[in-house]
Amino acid sequence: MLRSLFMRLSLLLLVLVASQPVLAQDDTEQANNLIYVNAVAWSHDGSKIAAVGIRQPKTQGYLRIIDVDTGRALYQLDPNPGGFTSVKWSPDDRFIAAGSYDQNIWIIDVQNGTHRATLSGHQATVNDIDWSPDGSKLVSSGSWDGLVILWDMTTYQKIRNLEKGNLFPFAVAFSPDGTRIVIGGEGGMRIRSVNDEQLNPPWYFRELNVGAVAWSHDGQRIAFGTQTFASAVNPNRKGNAQVYVIDSNNGMQLNNFPTEDGTIYGLGWSPDDSLIASHSVDGIVRVWEVVSGIALESFPGVTQYPTGISFSPYGGRLAYGGSIPGDFAISATAQTDEVDAIQALANIGIQIVVPDPSLEHLQAIAEACNAPATIEQSLTASIETDRLTEFVAQVESLSADAIPPACRADLLAVAEALASR
Secondary structure (H helix, E strand, O other): OOOOHHHHHHHHHHHHHHHOOOOOOOOOHHHHOEEEEEEEEEOOOOOEEEEEEEEEOOOEEEEEEEEOOOOOEEEEEOOOOOOEEEEEEOOOOOEEEEEEOOOEEEEEEOOOOEEEEEEEOOOOOOOEEEEOOOOOEEEEEOHHHOEEEEEEOOOOEEEEEEEEOOOOEEEEEEOOOOOEEEEEEEOEEEEEEOOOOOOOOOOEOOOOEEEEEEEOOOOOEEEEEEOOOOOOOOOOOOOOOEEEEEEOOOOOEEEEEEOOOOOEEEEEEOOOOOEEEEEEOOOEEEEEEOOOOOEEEEEEOOOOOOOOOEEOOOOOOEEEEOEEEHHHHHHOOOOOOOOOHHHHHHHOOEEEEOOOOOHHHHHHHHHHOOOOHHHHHHOOOOOOHHHHHHHHHHHHOOOOOOOOHHHHHHHHHHHHHHHOO
């Protein structure tokens, strides 16, 4: 039976973790000694980014919690052997959960800077995880073990298996109201009720392999990205990946965005649900306009194991992972004052871009964070780009309690990106 490329990589990584081969004397270790940041997640208050990945060829784990304003590492974890695939913040930003190649889920107490718990129950790499909106539960998918597990996050015990061997699940996500979970993998996707143990919902898009899923913030739509390799379900699968948008209530297709990329493993909606960002195994990050399906921009990403990407809380910035020299990244836990925050983040493998900078985008951000009337009034359709320097100065002059810090940062990022065009 054919397995997916991702499953084969998972198996290979598990073998590497177990064996830890010794490098030959003539190996060019420096050329291969890289850290791949697989997934990033912005905290809900916008002050921190969690980044996880794997260091090769040593198969060492890489986990960082970064202060966005300074680029300094607040917490680090580098298990050896190890390697992380996915990361998500709890709704209160107290904890992060990180899925791992060691078949476990690591729970980190960010407030106390401690490894709080390890969730064990999968029999393969943990591909994806997600917290329920109230923080009481976690869902995880395990790829070729066929398991999707629901966890109690007050006891750190398994509640039950949501799937067991019916499809190879790659991606999972809670609905915004916490009542449903979407599961995507080889052979399509399904939407399960969290509380109905007997529910056996239908499969959608069984002719497709699904590599990533994401709910819109209003809960009415689900986006998913496809896989492009052959599999047991689709042995003749060919072509490029696509992003689909469906109605979450009936599974009807609302839109799809054809790409020129390979399998999509990273997917995310902007906070206002107007944009979708995708990250493909080809190392391409694309930003799509949902209504028109137009690809607005593309950015270079990471070509090894890309998964999680993350919009900032007000949507002005987009974070995703890259690859970096391993020796530098392991030691770069504190940045000097001479290195600005954006460069410091890049040094730790986190890329920050401003998707679709526009006056309309600025207006949407200002409205979302209830910016002072003077700010919103200055953002009219008639404002000229050369006046954006005045707007930047106006935002910078606001008192600390005038708008949330994350909103201030997004407004400045978008205005500065727009002014530089």
